[in-house]
Amino acid sequence: MSGALRVVLGDQCSHSLSALDGLDPARDTVLMMEVQEECTYVPHHAQKIVLVLSAMRHFAAELEARGVRIAYVRLDDADNSGSFSGEVLRAARRLKPDAIISTEPGEWRVREAMRGWEAATGVPVEIRADTRFLCSLDGFAGWAKGRKQLRMEFFYREMRARTGLLMEGDEPAGGAWNYDAKNRRPLPRDVAPPRPQRFPPDAVTRAVMALVATRFGAHFGAAEDFDWPVTAADARAALDDFVAHRLSQFGDYQDAMAEGEATLFHALISTSLNAGLLLPGECCHAAEDAWRDGQAPLNAVEGFIRQILGWREYVRGLYWLKMPGYAQTNALEATRPLPEFYWTGDTPMACLRAAITQTRDRAYAHHIQRLMVTGNFALIAGLDPVAVNAWYLVVYADAYEWVELPNTHGMALFADGGVMASKPYAASGAYINRMSDHCRGCAFDVKKAVGADACPFNALYWDFVARHAERFAKNPRMAMPLMGLRRMAPAKLRDIRAQAAAFLESDLMKGYT
Structure with missing residues (x-):
């Protein structure tokens, strides 16, 4: 092989992934890996494992349908090494690529492993920025530099101005940056939230569910009621369903809780966003369009966009700015064991x-x-x-x-x-x-x-x-x-x-x- 080995991780099921930029189907191979280590570094909920593995298999099939050569490692393959690094090494030995190209991962431990691939394989490794986010890591670090306090609200305002979302010229739409004070209503007894669209598992997902039940039956939760979106098309349908039926009241009741009401008016798209099936920009623009078209009030749309453009981008930037020491801090000296x-x-x-x-x-x-x-x-x-x-x-x-x-x-x-x-x-x-x-x-x-x-x-x-x-x-x-x-x-x-x-x-x- 004289082309590149392009690595796509389980939470990177996006056709716009930077690791796929410039892909040459005639020369390059995309490597996707289901590995034990990622399923068990903590004993993930069975539905989380089903979501990731099924999304990966569907995404690989979409790439193959476009003529992309796929090297796909299944969890139950007999020679599966059990780790990303092991599978990259095996693929490099087998395919002899002239380069390994990946997109920066979401977690510190994976990036540390990724940095060792070049020495292990003897092949140049390029780790590209994850351009699916609306703020780059360098951009967040630049915003944070010299600040005594890293408050999300000020980051969010800068992101609003930078992206133009919910802006009227240089001013925020409606004259205020934040409508949180209007988003704190308890759910009245006579308000019945609409049921969100669900996605019954297809044959691919059912096969994954059976595998997960066999391999990870002792993990927290069960996979049997799984019905999350596992393709970009279904994820977009879930977003559209939210915008059409729940966004208008999301703002009023986003802080409410009620017995027997698991979802209320929430979007249920975080699983799709974090797996790469949806992009933050398309979610924000879908909500903004609903407001501009008169389908949803400003307090609801601003609250939704703030969670994505504000909180989601902010926590990612903070994570990479402060890791690895951040996870070890214990400012309140809390030591009590987690109750059963x-x-x-x-x-x-x-x-x-x-x-x-x-x-x-x-x-x-x-x-x-x-x-x-x-x-x-x-x-x-x-x-x-x-x-x-x-x-x-x-x-x-x-x-x-x-x-x-x-x-x-x-x-x-x-x-x-x-x-x-x-x-x-x-x-x-x-x-x-x-x-x-x-x-x-x-x-x-x-x-x-x-x-x-x-x-x-x-x-x-x-x-x-x-x-x-x-x-x-x-x-x-x-x-x-x-x-x-x-x-x-x-x-x-x-x-x-x-x-x-x-x-x-x-x-x-x-x-x-």
Whole structure:
């Protein structure tokens, strides 16, 4: 072989991938690899593995239909080495390419492995920038340089101006950059969210499901109800379905939670975005077009675009700017083991039970469930960030370390000490009661902080504030809870902290064995 070996990873199922730029079908070969190491570096949810492997097989078939030569390694191939590096070495020995071309990966550990390919194979390796994102890594580093605080809001405004999304000349559409204050309504009882379009598995996906059930049957979750998009066409249909039927009310209810309502008005496209089946630009433009055509209000469209153009691009930039040390920080010195109920959902706390059970069954929970239920509990209970980060990476079908780690480590756990968030997102049961109906049927009373039936979030919240009062004394965004703490009668605070201590030592908090 005198052409290039072009490597496409499992989350790079995009025809616009930079590794494919300039591909010569007559000379080049595309290498795609299903490997054990990627399925088990954490024991991913079965649906996550099905999603990636099925998307890869469909994408390879699309390339072959265009006349591209594919070297495809299946998970159950007898001579599968089990790792990316092993398969690149095998392919280089077999095909003898004059170059290896790849797109920069999403995760630090994969990039470190990729940097060793040239020495291992003796073939020049070119690692190209991932141009599917709207902000390059160099662009983010340039934005961050010299800044004392790396706040998403200011990055987002610059990205709005740079891309022209939701802009009217030099000014933001509607005169404001952010309509978050309008996006905090609980779901009324008489509002029934429409059911999102789902995608029953075809023969390719069913074969992958059978393989995953055999190989990874002990992993968290099951693959049997899998119905995520696994092709670009289906991913686009899912996006169009959201824009047509849920975007108009997404803004109002994006922070809401409700019993029996797993998806509400959310887009359900993060699995497709993070696997490369959708591109962030097409998602943002689809939403903007809906607003300009009068199909969706500005608060909904701005909130949706902010999650992609703002948060998604920001967390990627922050991840690569701060790794590898970022993952090891533990600013709040949290060390408590992850409770067993994070894996089983077996807890009398209704909000946690709903979020975890849904996560087990669907490999999905929306951002408020992740931040203000499972994440908030982990924060105020002082759970070990390493264990919590690993859990989030295991359980969600859209989880890759570049997007999962900053959101969990920085936003939910404040383990980075404020690099990402200006304050810890700690809340008592009152927040959950305001934004959901979970508390109505809960075994605990959300209005109580002390007593056998008191909501654990209440005592844990005030214990968290008291535990870190000195640390947060100079944080202006913590002024109100610290004032509340100072005004609390000493006897009441002692009772609350005793309640928290007893709960943390109770059987409900036993760790996984």
